[in-house]
Amino acid sequence: MKGIPPATVQRLPIYLRCLTEYGPETISSETLAQLARVNSAKVRKDLSFLGSYGTRGVGYDVDHLVYQISRELGLTKDWAVCIVGMGNLGKALAKYGGFGERGFAVLGIFDADPDKIGKKTGGRTIEPMSGFEHAVKERQLSIGVITTPASSAQEVADLMVDAGITSILNFAPTVLSKPENVDVRRVDLSTELQICSFYLTRAAGKQAS
Template structure:
């Protein structure tokens, strides 16, 4: 039961759980679109691709939002998870590096629909300035600090080449950004208190390649 400090929902949700909450949120959205108003932990777990026991434990960190013998109200649970993650409000986001990937990110529809708003696209390349991508002007990288301050940006996305990424990250942190999503293939050094998540295509491919090779070897040895 773990008595809570009056104000808010649970503290210290495990990191592994936090990483799955957005998956549950999406699964609930799908269920809602299909017209489902109530679901059991089995249903939701299947839609999210996880074990139902794990799902129930994850949800239990947020509170007790289900009804025994009945299940979960889709809309209600959806709201509770959204609130826990923080996507009931709008997060301003700045994207730095408007190459091929930056274009794709700026046009990504999932941004707006999930509580994120691209307030600026920045690029060091003078030739790109003034260009419009997804309805937003591309502006000089030097505008970073002003934009971050003005809009209260906490989240920055880096889609520059690897060599520029560390500098961009440093400038972001200096401007007040506390969370960075890094698509550049490099390890970023940031002060403690700043969160970095990385998305790295070639690493993912290499992990897949390892398993392919391993399977091939296993088969070869088995004869």
């Protein structure tokens, strides 16, 4: 196993997005650094973990780099995803076009509310939790996304673990307990606002000084 540091893993999706939006065939580490908002020495170090070193005076081949990052992130195969909790956020994710592009297929959307079951969102029908375990096994759903209120999130996580899911993305604002072999990632929607705040504060400081 190659030991890619977690901080590098966190940046790979950002590089990938910058590269897929970039027009020319080659890119310098300086340009990629600017697009991804990190310094260029870090870009070169990060890419060296993928075995990519670029060519002096030319830079990196964009297509090849996209391939290398996609391969490293495991995006060269499709992942089947389920979403539990069809409130506004769950619906927004069920409809989100960006998942399909990256190889994530939403193959199951679930809710406990009888009023929601049977309704359509993003081309799929909302299913009851009673069919959850069967669906996970039959459709080989490997990533579970939790968009329920915080009060139901642990119960849903337990159901996911029982059904055999080992990778959970938790949008509910709560900490989940889970077995050792299960990877739970928490998404905090206020993180990016906090980064906005940092740069606004710095800009205000510059104006004042």
